[in-house]
Amino acid sequence: MDCVSPILDVATRLWDCTAKRAVYIRHLPQNLNSLRTAMGELKNLYKDVKERVEREEKLQKKRTHVVDGWLRNVEAMEEQVKEILAKGDEEIQKKCLGTCCPKNCGASYKLGKMVLEKMDAVTVKKTEGSNFSVVAEPFPSPPVIERPLDKTVGQDLLFGKVWKWLQDDGEQVSSIGLYGMGGVGKTTLLTRINNELLKTRLEFDAVIWVTVSRPANVEKVQQVLFNKLEIGKDKWEDRSEDERAEEIFNVLKTKKFVLLLDDIWERLDLSKVGIPPLNHQDKLKMVFTTRSKQVCQKMESTKSIEVNCLPWEEAFALFQTKVGADTISSHPDIPKLAEMVAKECDGLPLALITTGRAMAGAKAPEEWEKKIEMLKNSPAKFPGTEEDLFRVLAISYDSLPDEAKKSCFLYCSLFPEDYEISQRNLIQLWIGEGFLDEYDNLQEARNQGEEVIKSLQLACLLENGRSRFYVKEKYLKMHDVIREMALWLARKNGKKKNKFVVKDGVESIRAQKLKNGKRHRGYHCGIPTLKNLGNHHISLLWRPF
Known part of the structure; x- marks a missing residue:
């Protein structure tokens, strides 16, 4: 009896093993059909996910790495399943004549096992694809975003000063205020600084432009920084102003960046926004524009520079670019008349641009003479003056x-x-x-x-x-x-x-x-x-x- 038990145990184990293998072989046709159906469902899901991704990409978003990997895996899996199904169909055709037994039990067993394993893999991919709540994210903001800018005239000296201070940490210039009357070219100068930083970078991690305007709104400035710094939505939505300031601070304190603030009318409390102190390890440089020298004082700028009107030669050069060389040279009397119009602008760039555009295409001296008379007697009636110039000033x-x-x-x-x-x-x-x-x-x-x-x-x-x-x-x-x-x-x-x-x-x-x-x-x-x-x-x- 003692000898029989081990024999029965071995026999039982052999039977279990043989029975399992037999299931792989016996159920092969059924399992192939199940795999074919599951793969079809996965392909439909693949198409749905890919269409979602393509719609998001048209909105200038980038597919997530997880979704991209899933799409690639499904494409590879489809080829693998095609190969398995082809082998399975071929193996079924090789059965012994008049029986259900395959000619090569070993090969059928291996194929049957492979079919079940692939079915499990397809099921996993179906589950993953059904759970994608987000398939694409906005592209990360580049360190510097280029801003539209016409060719500048007469700002080289001022630009050189500011640029030197931005480059030289030894100067200990952390903040620069550009002040001057409306239309004098402060925003143009700031834009030139921004675009130059795009070309050179100066080892800054980011350049952040904020148009502040009035009133100075902390929430508005924080939102611009949120968009630029890619802070997680879970750390932003439904948070208080102070909590958002903390998130901004925690990100910026590790970066070296330039903050460009345009059109400030009153003191902006940088600490409430979340901006680290300006003397924080020389990591932060700030340049801002304002119409008031007093704002420079209240913002405690290290350097304050007045942006003045253009000297005559540069003013007339700017005026001519807006009128156009074709108009200036259209009649021998027009260059002298153009000088008379430009002098009425007294070097103010916005006035030069406004009047220059209004005179573009005026090729008759009589038209210039009428406009000169209008500028002297009723300047508000001159085309564009009220809307584009006076209202701004x-x-x-x-x-x-x-x-x-x-x-x-x-x-x-x-x-x-x-x-x-x-x-x-x-x-x-x-x-x-x-x-x-x-x-x-x-x-x-x-x-x-x-x-x-x-x-x-x-x-x-x-x-x-x-x-x-x-x-x-x-x-x-x-x-x-x-x-x-x-x-x-x-x-x-x-x-x-x-x-x-x-x-x-x-x-x-x-x-x-x-x-x-x-x-x-x-x-x-x-x-x-x-x-x-x-x-x-x-x-x-x-x-x-």
Whole structure:
């Protein structure tokens, strides 16, 4: 009995093994059909996933590595299954005549086992393909995104300065403020810096451009950084401003990058955004543009550079590029007329571009002469001036903090073009007008007048003039285009509010359609006068020495 048990055990094991192998052979036709069906289902799923991927790629997205690998594996698996099915069909045809037994049991067994293993693999791929919630992601942002830029004129010196500071860590220049009046070319200079960084990189990991505008919105700036830095959505959505700032900080503190902020009107708290301190291991450089020198001070810029209007040769070169060489050379009189138009722009790039485009294609001298007359007498009617120039410049006026400063600014437009205004006498005029009447003490009013002048200068709405009579006397002047913008505002606001009319360069002014004894401001032989039209009384508040 002891000898029989081992024999039975061996026999049982042999039977189990033989039975399993027999199943592979016996069920081969059925399993081949199951594999064929499963592979067909996987192919349909493959087509669905691939169509999803192609739709996403048309939206400028990149397929994920997981999905790409799955598609490749399914393609390879399809070829393998085709080969197995072909062998299986061939093996079935080789059965012994009149029986169900294969001629080569060993080969049939191996093939049967292979079919079942491949069915399991196909099932796994079907499950994977059905669970793809995301098949493609947005392309990672390049370190620098090129911005549209026409050929620049007259900014080489300023660009060279900024570029030197960006390259030289030894200078310890972490932030640079570019300030100047509207339309002077600050954004153009910043764009040139951005595009130059694209060419050279200067070993920065990223260059981030943010148009801030007003009001300075922390959330808006954070969103731009989120898009650039590829922070995970799970760390961003439904998070507070402070939590988002932490995520931004944790990413940026490991990078060396340049932050370009365009059009800042007030102090932007970088720490609330998540920007690391500017002196953080020299990893961060920041360049920003603003119309106010005061913003440079509030942003604590290491260097502040005023972007000025173009000198004549460069201004005329810019104007000619916008008019076009074909128009300039179309008549021998036009080059001289073109100079006259360009001089009316007083070197302001935006004015040069606006008027240059308006004159493009004007090949008759008579047309140029009409436009010159229009520029001198009614510049707001010149094509494009109101929409593309005055409205842009007027944003600086709208940003003045109170009505007193706005009134003081508009009052300066009453002085003749290129006139240098005595600061002391201008304040006296303001006091006489009642712009500074909240002060009972005359000296306090004068002090406030000086603060108003400082504010207008910081906003690049007034410029320093040259001393004409006394060395100690301070003089001011208005840029020609800023003055025309102020006159346009005065006329526009005056019509709306029935307040005042402005006439320039006349010796006597006849009151027309003004009621309720409203005051009329004008010039008398180039000297500002105030006329009480109700009583026809002339009061000269200011005369030259």
